[in-house]
Amino acid sequence: FLLGEIAQNPEAVARFNNEARNAFKIQSEHVCRVMDVGVEAGMPFMVMEFLEGGDLSQLLEQRGALPVEEAVDYVLQGLEAIAQAHALGIVHRDLKPANLFLHRRQDGSQLIKVLDFGIAKANNPLGEASGGHGLTSTKSMLGSPLYMSPEQLRSAKNVDARADIWALGVILYE
Numbered sequence: 001f002l003l004g005e006i007a008q009n010p011e012a013v014a015r016f017n018n019e020a021r022n023a024f025k026i027q028s029e030h031v032c033r034v035m036d037v038g039v040e041a042g043m044p045f046m047v048m049e050f051l052e053g054g055d056l057s058q059l060l061e062q063r064g065a066l067p068v069e070e071a072v073d074y075v076l077q078g079l080e081a082i083a084q085a086h087a088l089g090i091v092h093r094d095l096k097p098a099n100l101f102l103h104r105r106q107d108g109s110q111l112i113k114v115l116d117f118g119i120a121k122a123n124n125p126l127g128e129a130s131g132g133h134g135l136t137s138t139k140s141m142l143g144s145p146l147y148m149s150p151e152q153l154r155s156a157k158n159v160d161a162r163a164d165i166w167a168l169g170v171i172l173y174e
Helices: 004-008 010-025 056-063 068-087 150-154 161-173
Strands: 034-040 043-048 053-055 100-104 110-114
Touching (some): 010 034, 056 100, 068 100
């Protein structure tokens, strides 16, 4: 639920709806599934699959740098989700370890799930803005600066898929 003052903020509600729309479009085992979206008693809500585990930032904090094979596996799983997003014209714009969730499946195996498509930029196949326009003003900075490409630092509104690839490269380096 978006509660309190946040639910009264039109920009926050627009970002919330943008996240739901974008996550719903991407049918990947590596993206948290959105099952329902709506408004109840004036409060926007989103029902997502239940995930067990923790995010990659927590894992890095606990263990420090990961073995190369493990780090590459996690980033490759994230790339699968982002490749599907890019094929749909969706640029995430806020990839960071905290948005890569390490979900523990019932059999004990682990699976990366990309979270938080709230500031994603959606383009149509011709590259013209379609969904999410109006959420990024020319002067606003969206994303996590440590993981942003130089182009995104200059203008989040004009980034393309390369910004996500940059961020995943930074995550892999970290």
